[in-house]
Amino acid sequence: MALGPYASFIVWSYAAVAIVVAILIGWVGFDYRRQKARLRALEAAGAVRRSGKSATDIS
């Protein structure tokens, strides 16, 4: 696949999209793990929801 004289512009465009999408996926995944860890820590410290259900139970 020949990209011609402007190959670097094309490659940088796709690379930027890949990097930003990877950052978004990483941010969402990291945030999920962090919130679950905070909820587990609160439950371990004796915090209970009004419903009595586990705070980490999302199923």
Added chain:
Amino acid sequence: MSLTDLANPTRFLSLTTRILPWLAGLTACLLTLGLIQSALAPDDYQQGATVKIMFVHVPNAWLSMFVWGVMSLAALGTLVWRHPLADVAAKTAAPIGAAFTFLALFTGSLWGRPMWGTYWEWDARLTSMLILFLMYLGLIALWRAVEDPSRAARAAAILTLVGAINLPVIKFSVDWWNTLHQPASVMRMGGTALDKSFLIPLLVMAIAFSLLFVTLHLAAMRNEILRRRVRTLQMMQASRAGSV
């Protein structure tokens, strides 16, 4: 399951946990297909291979406006119906919309340099897109500045609805003013101006990026609900400690 059931954050969490893996898988498959089709698309007779930038630029530009549209609907949900998930939806869509807008500006700039001879021009389309990006950043700052989520939600909802005025300005800027940016070539009166060899990969990429947005948005909403659960538990714990 009805729409009112989804107003319950616990039911919403349960639903997202079940559908997120499927959505992520479908998004990955469509993105792969779209990238293969983009790679195999022929060169344009005028632009050469540079036309391949269109397959990432256009979906990001569409989504940058679509996400603000979603946030505007969520803003109505917050102000009119006081839907419990509306402000969660608006808050979590903003960073994703900002990322898509940044990519539309960045890839557009990289496309503009070889085609127009410049990375940037203060014309109506580019400037209105930059304003959209700055509005996303402003909304994110507002959400971070106000600690109480319900107060932040109302202020952000008003700002979002005011900012929605910019959407038709972006869309019609190429018709209302003389700009370097080309006029609409896919969604326009009289049908598309694109050949099938470009249109099909573009539509596949647009659907893939739309699914990517839905997947990321649902996952971010799930995180925000958990964050609010953490906040509630911390407040309950603090009040219990205070009453002892």
